[in-house]
Amino acid sequence: MALLEVENLQTHFRTPSGINRAVEGVSFHVNEGETLAIVGESGCGKSVTSMSLMRLIPEPPGRIAGSIRFAGKDLLQMSDREMRAIRGNDISMIFQEPMTSLNPVLTVGRQIRETLMIHQGLDKQAAEAHAIEMLILVGIPEPKRRVREYPHQLSGGMRQRVMIAIALACNPKLLIADEPTTALDVTIQAQILKLMLDLKHRVGAAIILITHDLGVVAEIAERVMVMYAGRKVEEAPVAELFRSPRHPYTQGLLGAVPRLGSSLTGTARRLAEIPGQVPDLRKPIVGCVFAGRCALATDLCRQYAPGLEEKGPRHVAACHYAAKGAVAA
């Protein structure tokens, strides 16, 4: 059975200029110990999806509908109190900005201790000892000194390690990582990615990785879901998605990224452009969400929204023209 099952998730926001349908009918699942990447550009709803899973969307102006079943229970039906027992304990989260998501006036040790004392009922000494173990686990040198330091005394990479330590302190079953390496330099990103891969094997938590970086996806994801304008447009195992993307948007995304080493093999070519822009989510969208930017769009696409269809083993895409088994032109 899947650890997390999301069905027809809709997260809408009331704004002065109409209802913003940030997430519109997204369904997916995550198995135990599996890594699912959610990929897309700004405004595609990938972060709103993750915030909805944690019920961190302020209501109002937000409204979450659908169902989010975690270990058999629907998170959307839970009381705030029950939800608090899940957050940081069974499901935890790493954010993009390690500078703004740690509390600047509390020591690093206190911030790791907090989750342990609340969720695991440890006393201060036991929590402190565990905090030091967590810092060792995430590879912070001199952990006994570092627990007494404040976030500003740490570098960006170290702060992200502390975030990971906090997130993993209670042995969560699901870890949501929202752009965990985007704010980091490339050599530090390599350190953090290696750490996440190591910890995945040691801790065994399922991971939802939210990113726009296709290199990071290829590195650590097992399955990928591509989002566009608040909808899921394609989902496939990672190797399959990179080898034969079916949705024109996914094809466009993969073609728009230059490959390192392309100048050496003579495969360098002009980057593929996706013309136009993402549609306004406050206006009703008729037909396929991508029709306005798609080279293959016909009247059919402009009138009827395509449903998600199976295009291969464990591979679905929402396109009228993505052929089964063959790579669309």
Added chain:
Amino acid sequence: MSPPLLQVNDLKKHFPVKKGLFSRKSEWVYAVDGVSFEIARGETLSLVGESGCGKSTVGRAILRLFDITSGQVILDGQRIDDAHPSTMRQMRRRVQVVFQDPFSSLNPRMRVRDILAEPIRNFGLAKSAIDLETRVTALMDTVRLPREALNRRPHEFSGGQRQRIGIARALAAEPELIVCDEAVSALDVSVKAQIVNLLQDLQREFGLALLFISHDLAIVEHMTHRVAVMYLGKIVEVAPRYEIFAAPKHPYTKALLSAVPLPEPGAQRNPIILKGDVPSPINPPSGCRFHTRCPLVFDRCRTEEPTLRAAGPEQWVACHLEEGAAVASG
């Protein structure tokens, strides 16, 4: 042979930082500490490195957004680092800039028409009001924006469109060199591709030289002719694109390239994972600045600073190991 378009000799820029509120003693950030390079007409030179390596400071020094501590910046044979404001004004036309953030680098109160007309008026490039109008509309065509957009203000545009306006503004002055300071870093993947293609087209069309400052190595490889790799205020390696990406010589360049995750699942890579963080430019390490993180460090690196030496016809490397290799093979 004509001189290079831009020549930078031993450029240094140190910023003072106050130590404590009442202390008179100030420390120095050695942001750029002895950097030399050249850019030919129509060439793209990329400056790469991680945050705090001084790459943006180099760009700003060339634009003379501040006075430099020492060294020379020579544009077309003429020194601009100490030029008088009146001469500098004419030189500024020839070097323009595109910034990273398309949201904060355009004045929200100005219409696109005025944003583009300002540099044309400043440098007296238009002969008449009609000429000005022709130039402004031509710029919109060049960056592929609709002419109707001239009467709108920046907030009405998306990030990618704003970056096009920023590029049009830089082109308005008819420059020979454009400094692109992380000009595509803040953009989404699909929009980034549009702007990269546009910059390449413009370079070919107008014979522009670009100083492309970026931390995105895949984009750099796609765009550039030559690459200079910076670490803690120094250039550690300069070489043409092929040499940098096929046969990097400096251990830092090697680590940097190997750390980039490839968009190919299951690709065989053995990233060189550097230990620790970049040291502070306030107290840079003695000897080679990279020695605290270098996997190949030996005694000499801790005390003696390596200088840039030729490692190939156009490849220059600052590493003691390369010196040994050159002696052994030569």
